[in-house]
Amino acid sequence: MSTALLIVQILNGLQLGVLLFLIAAGLTLVFGVMNFINLAHGVQYMLGAYLAVTFYAVTESFLLATVLALVATLAFALVLELAVFRQLYDRDHLDHVIATFGIILFLNHGVKLVWGAAPLSLPIPQALSGSVRLADGLLYPWWRLVIIAAGLGTAGALHALIMHTRIGMLIRAGATHGTMVSALGVNIRRLFTLIFGLGAMLAGFAGIMIAPILSVEPGMGDSVLILAFVVIVVGGIGSVRGAFAAALVIGLVDTLGRSFCVDILRLMMGPSPARTIGPAIASMLIYLLMAGVLYFRPTGLFPAAGR
């Protein structure tokens, strides 16, 4: 029973981990290449989920809704980039923080006006709605496995894109020697727009994939945004590899901490104080982990070169 629970929780942790990676990848790329802090990255995740709900209502096909929502997320991100973010790349970090904070306020409340304040839901596609038997008495929902597979697949594709294509080469070069890249005749503005769109689509994809198991509501992007920050800080800002490793670690630590902290504490103290202190400690775990990592390595586990 306990091993079964452990396996289920490890899978849940993995699922949270890949989800965080999808969000953190865009965040870390945008910061790594453009030196731009985008607090509004979490709203792309929220927008992805909302758009998927809307397109599903129209098309009644999950696949079609996913594609349309991704395209719409990309389009929206490009509009935002052109209208606002582009003017901010040369500004200091404080300006980035304030402007993107304003965009968060606008969109979190904007979705309330468009879709209402009540939580929405997206059904799991029929074919994937059941559970899979991993072992005797151990059932696990198909959809969560799909999320893990999709997340790992996207991570692989991203790795291939960054390490083995011309665009990826430019992204890597832009992260370490931005001025030199533009001096060599590359349109660095277009590269920025491209990276921004890519990051927004990844976050939107994460929102679509999680929509069937979470409720789609205003502000849903905020909590994952902070977790994604923890991920990229631990992983080393600008490093996609670091984001991947840190996302899985954070996902596992958070999930396992929440499910086992009370039990572990119960071994050391009475059940009543364990029930009180356990949840508090569980929610602090990842931040303590982050503090520990930063204390010894102030630029994260895999600091990007040239930064």
Place this chain on the structure above:
Amino acid sequence: MQRLPALAGKLPARFVERELLPIGIFVLLALIPALARLLSEGYLLSLCGRMMIFAIAAVALDLLVGYGGLISFGQAAFIGLGAYAVGILSVHGMGEALISLPAAILASAAFALLTGFVCLRTKGVYFIMITLAFGQMAFFTASSLAPYGGDDGLTIAARNTVAGTAVLRGEHLFYYLAFACLLGTYVLCRVLVASRFGRVFRGAKENALRVETVGFDVFRFQLVGYVITGALAGLSGFLLANATEFVSPAYMSWQRSGELIVMVILGGLGSLHGAILGTACYLLLEQWLSGLTENWKVIFGPLLVLVVLFARGGLLGAYGKLVGRLRHG
């Protein structure tokens, strides 16, 4: 306010902006209770009281961001800690301000010291994100404190007593307590900025390496600045808990931290009294816009973007430009 540009023609602009404006602000705040009675607008008193409480935290934040260049995105956590110190003590039957006030300030200062040790080892964007993360840590911890209300927060039975007397229950006395705290915060921060400590602190913002080379331990100075900021936010939390007689994890939310930065920016960074103006401006905007629509942040968000794009320097910056234009025709 309309006569100020005319006055500015005769007096040095720096003097007007640095000395007369803060004095004017505090004189106005001191007269608010009389004004509220005259206009029989009791609401004015509670609005300005609330404004001063947040202004304490905003002025302290301006010390850190405007003079130290340390963009802390976790200021709300310190306010919340101060408030929770009051709330938790009152649950255990301790409603004495002479105990809960030092407890609130110490709790926030201790949290600032512990987190500062880690935060200040990092620079720039790492610092922003790590302060944000520690703020969230405090938020989630408060949310999971089931014996103290958890998510729902905690109602405080009555305002703190001072040496056994219920003086804080008088609205006017409480208002002037908040006023004295804000004035004290402002004076303390100004003295600090002008002191040797302040010169090192400001120097580290411009170029930490140079200050380091001259022989100062920048980390220690920044840590002291961070702890002072946290302690003052704890004071603000003490007042907030007593004003609302309620404590909730929402006090610590990262949106609240963002709003505090916005308050500092709206007024004008690095002037201290700008933070007071910014807080007033933010709360008045909130008041006005929320009367128009329930989702007033749909209007406020884009406004913020416009301020960043076109009105850097906030209110004081705009005022400076206006004076400059009047002088040079």
